[in-house]
Amino acid sequence: MTVPDSFERGIRKNLNQFLQQILQVFFVGLIIGMERTALPGLAQKDFGVVKGSFLFLLSFLFSFGLVKGILNFFAGTLADRVGRKRVLVMGWIAGLPLPFLILMAQNWWWIVLANVFLGINQGFAWSMTVTSKVDITLPEERGMATGINESAGYLGVGIAGIITGYLSARYGPRETLFWFGLSIVTIALALAIIFIRETLPWARAEQDEHQNKTFSGPRPRFPEGISEHPGAREVFLLVSFRHPTFRSLSQAGIANKIADTLVWGLVPVFLLGRGLSLTATGWVTGLYAMVWGVSQIGTGRLSDRIGRKIPIVTGLWILAGGILVMALSESFAFWLLSATLMGVGMALLYPNLVASVADISPPAWRGKALGTYRYWRDTGYAIGALLLGVIAQWKQEVTSTFWVTSGLLIFSGLWVALGAEETHPGKNPAREVRVSSE
Template identity: 20%
Template structure:
C-alpha cells in the first residue's frame, strides 16, 4: 500500500507547490491519455472489431467517466485527494498494460471503459485537492491553470504517441506499419512519471487560518435534495457547457468532410483550434479572480456558441479556419470556469462529493453533445445538429447570467459587495 508522507504546514500554498503537486502531474497524466485517445479506434479495428464497434469503444472512455464521477467523489473523500491520485495512477498503469497486450476487442473495450472511470477519479481528486489548498481569491487562476494543463497535455499527447509508434514501426507484407501498442507504452511511462511526481511531493495541509471541518460521506441523493434548485438551473447550464465544449471534436471534422476538405487540411484546422484553446487560460483566470466569474463565463459561451452557429455557413479552408479559431478562443477563455464555479459553491464537509456531482452534469453533457451532431448527420441534416449545439451554448450563457449571482459570492463585484467583501473579494478591514 502507499505510505503517506509527512504533512507540510504552510501559511499559504505557493505557486511552486501548486506546480509540483498539481500542475506537473496533471500535464504528464493528460499527455499519456492524449497519446492513446486517437489510437483507440485504430487498435479496436486491429483487434477485428467492426467500424461501428470501434466507434462505440471510443465513446466508452467518456461513458466510463460519467459512470465513475459519483464513485470518484466517495473514494476521494475516504482516501484523501493525494492518495486518490496515487491509487488512480496505479490502476491506470495496469489498464494501459492490459490494453497493450489485449488479445481481443472485448477485453480492450472493458479496459477503456474502466480507464474512463479511473480518469474521473484522478480528475476529481486533483480538482478537490487544489480547491482545498487554494484561497478563494486565487481559486479561479489556480483552476484555470489546471484546465490549461489538461488541454496542453491533450494537445501534445498525440504527438508523443505518434512519435513512439513511428520509431518502432513494424514491417507487414513488405510495408512499414505503425506499432499501435507503442502509444499505450508511451502512456505507461508517462503514468509512472505521474505517480513518482505525486509521491515525491509531501502532502500539503490547509493554511492554519482556515478552520478545519470534519469530512463526512453523504449520499448523492442528499446532495441533489439539498441543492435541487441550483442543479435544476445552474446544473443544467453546466450540462449544456459540457455538451458545447465537445462540439469541436465532432462538428469540425464532420463538416470539413461534408464540404470536401481532405484529412490533412482537417487536421490542420483542428490543430489551430486546439492550439488557441491551450493558450489563454492564464488571463482568463486572472480576470475571474479580479472581476468575478461571470466576466468570463458569459463571453466564453457567447463566443463558443456563436462561432458554432457559423460552422454550417463555411464552404472552404479559410472560412473553416476562422471559425475554428473563434471556437478555440471561446473555449480557451472558459478554461477552469466550471471547476471554479463548482468550487465556490461546494460545502467544505463533503466538498469532493459535491464537486463529483457537478462533474456528473458536465460529463453527461460532454457525452451527449456529440450524439446530437451524430443524430443530425444520421437523418441527413448535419447542419441542424450543429445549430442545435450552438444554440445550447447561447442558452447556457443566458442561464449563467440569470442564476450564478444566487449561488456564488464571487459571481461579480456586485455579489462580493452584497456579501460584505470588497470588489476584489477581500474582507473589509
C-alpha cells in the first residue's frame, strides 16, 4: 500500500499543522503556568488556609492530578474513536469556567473545583497536541517532535509564571488570573476550531503500512500477545502492569510528577518562608519551567540519535540532584541554580518518556497507550499531593519532602535502568527485522 500524499509523514511535509499544534500546546502551558506563582501564595491570605495545613493546601493539586490522569486515559481512547481535533476542542471548552471560578472563589474549595476543570482542559488539550504530532511525524523524528511539543508547553508554563507574578503584584492575583486565563482560553479555542486539522487518518495510514508489510525502516518493538484491535481495558493492563518496559516508563512518569508537585505546591511555600518576594519566587519557579521547556528541543533530538533510555535515567537523577541543592541552599543564586538543574533533568526525561511509549505503541491503539501512560504520569500529582502533604503535615515543615522526593527519583531511575528496554526502533529494532525475506 502506498500512503496518499495528503497523509505523508514528516515535520517538513506537515509543517503548517506542526506549527499550529505548537501554538496550541503553548497556550495550554500558559493556562497551567498562571497558577504556579499566585495560587500557593493566595491560600493563606485570601482563602483562610491555616499556616502549616500542607495537606489541605495541596488538595487543589490532588483534584487536578486525579481528574487530569483519568481524562488523559479517556482522551486517548476517545481520540482513537472520534479523532484528535474534537477532543482538543472539548478540552478548551472545559477550560472556560476556570477563570470565573478563581475570580468568584469564596474559599479554597472553589479552587479545588476550579482545578477539576483545569485537569479536564489539560487532560484533553495537552494530550491531543502530543498525539497529533506523533501521528504526522516519522519514527526517527519522534523524539524531536515530542521534545518540541513539551518545550513549547513548558515554555508557556514558565512565561505565565513570571508574567502573572508581576501582574499579580500590581493588579491583584484574582484579577490577573481571571483576565489572563479568559483571554488565553478564548483565543486558543477559536484557533483550534478554525486551523487545526484532524490527524487520525495519518495514524490509520501508518497502521495499514504495518499490516501490509510496506512500512519502511527498522521494525519497532511492538508488544506481542495482544489482540490486533485491543479494547481500552486490555491496553490499560498491558501498559500499566503486564509489559515490563511500559511498566517502567509509567512509574517514571509518576515519579517526575511527584517532583513537579513539590515545585508547584511546596517550593513557593519554602521560598516565601525564607523571605523571598512573590516576584522573586516567580523567577525561581519560572526559570525551572523555562529551562525545562527550552532544553527539550535539544533533549528530544538527542534521544533520536542515542536512544531514549540514557536520557531518561540521567534526567531522573539530575532532577533528584537539583532538588537536593534547593533543600541545602540558603541564597537566591543557589535557588536559581537548583531550578536550572531541575529544569535540565526534566528536559532529559520528560519528552523521551512520551517518545518511548509512542515507539512501541502500534498506531491502531497508540492513543490508548499514550493515554494510559499519561494517566499514571499525571495521577502522580494526586499521589504527590497526598504523600508530600502528609509528610509536610506530620513534620510541620516542607524540607523533609525534598529529601523524600529525591530518594524516589533516584529509585525510579534505577528501575528504568534495570527494567526497561531501549525503545528507539533504530537503536534496538524488533528481532523480525533481522530475518531475511522469503
